[in-house]
Amino acid sequence: MADEDDAEALPVHGRMPGPLRDRLVRKGLRLTHLRLLAALEATGQMSAAAAMLAISQPAASRCAAELEEIAGAKLYERHARGISLTLYGRMMARRARAVFREIAEADGEIARLKAGLMGEVRVGAVTGAAVEFVLPAIKAARLTHPQVDFSVVVDTSDNLITALDAGRVDFFLGRIPPTHDHRYYFTRLAGDEPISLVVREGHPLIRRREIDLMACAECDWVMQPPGGLLRRSVEAYLAERMVPLPKVVLATASQFLTLLAITELDAIAPLSRSVVEFVRGEASLHGRVLALPVAGDLAVPPYAIAKLAGHALSPAAQMLFDDINGRF
Structure with a gap:
């Protein structure tokens, strides 16, 4: 049975101790190594893998040798028909594919964020504005932007402008209290309520x-x-x-x-x-x-759609802001 010191050194729930998690990266692992390994698994030929990466065969061979040294294990074997991955190589190739999937998903998420197709929008509103403008706009946006999360705070204008100043909402529909300087806010009146x-x-x-x-x-x-x-x-x-x-x-x-x-x-x-x-x-x-x-x-005095002056909204928040603004 392991003593307490040994037990503390064991990974917990399959996770490696902190210093070991990036061992391969610190030893020089690059995306090029992983791309080559995935290409070797797909083609079974060093020359074909080199062509996929648009590098020379000697460069591919050096890259493969570097990867084996970094991993500290034999990752592939040469035979008459070309190359086959070892148990270690197949495991690492599987991880490489997962890395590239995550990178591709990150690229897609960045594109969707830029297009306002995902993200979080936090909007505040007085009750009448929430019913008349915010809910219809969110109903429409959920059809065109299903990956955007919306949250709505319904409150008094005094509390909403405090939330805006503190960054808890992206914009709100309400009134700028007389105690606040209107120059710090971009507003557009919606008319009497x-x-x-x-x-x-x-x-x-x-x-x-x-x-x-x-x-x-x-x-x-x-x-x-x-x-x-x-x-x-x-x-x-x-x-x-x-x-x-x-x-x-x-x-x-x-x-x-x-x-x-x-x-x-x-x-x-x-x-x-x-x-x-x-x-x-x-x-x-x-x-x-x-x-x-x-x-x-x-009637009560008109409310407005308001955001911080000079503050750029996220693409998703700007999308909803423009939709509501166009409904006035």
Whole structure:
């Protein structure tokens, strides 16, 4: 039985100790050696192998001799019909083929990365923009670029621009906060974001012959926490029309909880019109919600598609950026 010192020196899970892994490379192994060995296996002739490598036969013979010295084993045998590889030679030729396959795959990956056909794209968006622009663009891109991985962060503009500055997203659809210098960002406005006041089917307001903002203000509401852009826009809209602010408000930044609260409670929620249309659409979640026939001109300031100024996106990210930009 081997003692502990011997056991520690043994390879673990088939892996050689660190200093031995590149022994052949340090002894002078080059790709030319591996190409020659693969050619010898394929042709069985030194002259034919030399022709495949576009070198002279004497040069091929010297290369083969170098490889045997580097490997420290006899890799081939000469006979009347030409050359045959030994057990060691066949093993090394198999490894050589694997090396060249990996190199060819790396070449293909580089080409696909350059063409934007693979890679990772990280995009951020406010909810309305995610539904109206980001999801349709990713749906189209997945058909033409199936090897690209997409991730989407849906959040407030304040958090999204922090993510952009930190490199956690490639670009985002949202708003540049007034606390940030617009010169550091490339932006293109997408237009105002219309807002609908939404209730569940069967809400008491629906039974009224006429619905106005005063009646809405008397109901419970679900809105962003105080200070959120959507909440500020709604409160300013009501104040401009001399409508008192709702007294009972469930505050949440979660769109999912907002939709759930609408369907479970007699509450009103301001939502991006694109979100409402998605929820009510035939291809969506078949959500049982209705947009009230009031405040048809309610909107929040326009959002934009934004990236860091002077920063080059990866080909895959640029592909999605251009697609979304073209949808405005």
